[in-house]
Amino acid sequence: MIHNTSIRTNVLAAVACLLWATPFVFVKITLEHLPPLTIAGLRFLLAGLIQLPFCRKSPFHLLKTAPKTVVLVSLFQTILLYAGFFYALTLVRGAQAAIIVGSGPLISAVAAHLTMHDDKLNRRTLQSIALGGAGLIIISLASKPWNPVGIREFSGMLILFGSSVVSAAGNIVVAKKRGALSAIELNSMQMLLGGAVLLIWALPFEGVPNLILPIRFYGALLWLAFVSAAGFGIWFHLLSREKVSKLNIWKFLVPLAGATLSWILIPGEHPDLPTLAGMVLIIFGIIHSQRIPANG
Template identity: 60%
Template sequence: MSKPGLLRLNLLAIFACLLWSTSFVTSKHALDFQEPLNLAGLRFVLAGLIQIPLCGSLAAPIRMLRKEFTTVLLVSLFHTIFLYGTFFIGLNWVRGAEGAIMIGVGPLASALMAHLLMHDDKMQRRTLVSIVFGMVGVALISLATKPWSPVGLKEFFGLMLLLSGAVVSAIGNIVVAKRKGGLHPIALNSAQMLLGGIVLLLIALPFEGPPQMNQPASFFGALAWLSIISATAFAIWFHLLSKIKVSKLNLWKFLIPLSGAALSWLLLPDESPTLPSLIGMAFIIAGIVIGQVEGKRVKAKSTQTA
């Protein structure tokens, strides 16, 4: 791949990650007005509808659902239903900054899943080092919630929900990557989000009742922004998964905990950085950066040898 082409793909990945990082602050605000599963369902139904005009035809998501039902179902299950069901419930129990940091373990989970499930994306020594650093960071953040106390236990379970969502989302990345560009990324994204949003609303019905739509304008602004994030970032990501290896692409997600935590500390009045959170974030990001730097050195060395 040419350098300009690779640069364009990397800039798209950075843009998608920065978009995702804004969802923590926005979601914390929206959760003040709507129950978690209902919020997730509304977000993805709206996100799926937003993308329909970009699919080439209004019937494209329906054709995608009919012809590729298994793929759409698996992607929807991993990327929308489970990931964002756990995301909104977990985020309702933890601080926005801690939630952003925990999602930062996603690149490490993706590297591990790629090693286990893809023959052409095996783990190297630097990836193992990254995972060790990331797990240390997760342990520090988790223990900082004091899970042995009643209040801390709830926050600890929230963090574990977010962590489980990141791992399951990594499997969803594998499902998309294995198709290697065989599916229209926007049509796939629209179909899986519409399906996932409807399922989340159905799951919410016996637990939370129907969505409460008598809300202030700020809620609908937050909902619209969350839907735009999903419609844009996931479409970009599905496109990139057909161009770049899962383990390499997901390394860019180290930007999410950095930006997401910083925005939470700046914009949420009851949040401020704590020493364990900062140390945990440093371990997670250091592990990923070590993988990137060592990878470049290995590449440079192989080039010189050749």
Template identity: 45%
Template sequence: MPNNRSGTLLLAVIACLLWSTAFVGVKVGLRYAGPFAFAGQRFMLSGLLLLPFWWARRPNRSTVCSHGGMILSVALFQTFILYGLFYFGMTLIPGALAAMVIGASPLVTAVLAHYCMPGDRLSAIKGSSLLLGGIGVAVLSLSRQPWVSASGLVELAGIGVLLLANVAGALGNILVARHRTKIDPVFLNSAQLFIGGLGLWLLSLLLEVQPAEIVPWSYYAALGWLAFLSAAAFSIWFILLRRPGVRVSELNLWKFLIPVCGALFSWLLLPEEEPSLWPFAGMLCIAAAIVLFNLQSVRTRRD
């Protein structure tokens, strides 16, 4: 059991590190395409990338039909709504700030899991660690002083859009965890990514002007990397959510790593973004939340 737990934690950290690189890639891609078109292309490609990994053990038609509602529900919350809001929000705020706001997702997930998942209740220590992490995200967000200018109000709206994306992602996680069926999680991920991406791309045809000029190689590099990380990270996450004994709130706590690493990558790779004192203070709160939670977990296992 300890080895299984260690493996779960390692895979969770790997998935979160992959996700933390997305903010840079999204910012690069949005220079040349609308948010819904870029998101749709990314997730359709992600779904196709996973095809070789489940085709040999593909489910039959009756199995797909019996789980069709669940697949569509996951695609709706986990890709279409979550990433429709995420990409739109990314057009309003810097990549580093977006990484920090998305860092509130463990808090949102834990609260929803408390009410939707039997046996996944908030303890005092877990609640305190999540609150500390939420304070870290609040410090990071408010340090931008969004109320002092019109651009600041746009950023505040972007923060609100990304918080709604957190709710959609949390509901998607709960859907996957509650339906512990025999359907292959890699197939589930591939199907929901492609369906959600197709919906976003079709939405872009209605709402966005398609680029006429030839886009540079950096666009395709960002698109390829984002497609890969979605295929890899979501497959890892869906597998972990299906493991016996894995709680949605505990697993999602590791997503507090995403704002820290995402902001660091944005500062290092995007020349228009740079760090300041308050973001570091927020990061310290997030790091303390992770340490506090895991110290309590270690004590529980020893007892």
């Protein structure tokens, strides 16, 4: 049961997480045409631009008034998170990526406990982390890390897990600025900065991109940019009002919907028993962590 959360908050959180479930398929489409860092840079630069018309004033003022926050959020939520995310998707199946990213709420709960005085772990939350950890181990073992193909896939999953840790750090930075900054201005500025850095980072490794590409690529890229703009805009707004651990319950929708979309839309991807078992444990762990009495 989720306590003290408005219907509006629930709906917005669910919408953000359902949006985040879709990139696993569309990133695979864009990777058919351009390398990962270039795609990530284009995606977030475009996402930052999409939000500019909705900002009350230019987000560039945050570079003067809150430069540390902008840089940290951009580093955690865009540069490191999505450089790792896009690269990892060249190593793992889309469904596995969706499930591993679904461990984020458990990681966020630990991060909130360590850094937020009003968002502490208790026994039931620790039990949920054990359940989620068991799910991750099952999924990892299913990739057969002891053979060459498995090592590649296992490495991708480790990168995705690291990305979840980075994302949790970004959530904490935003949550600590509750009410101090405009969510949409912060999101727009951090994405503009992050997208530019990713594109510059990509040049020596991936070269100058050829942008004469099929309409299918640009359709996928536009959707990815919209998901980032809308999803993170909603999430930053909610982080300014809700506790990190309570809000992150809704992220259990990401592995469910993301894995299902991958199995339906990506040729050759299909569910297997270990992955499904791991998924169930992770989701049950997340739900269990939220079913906490008011007295803790």
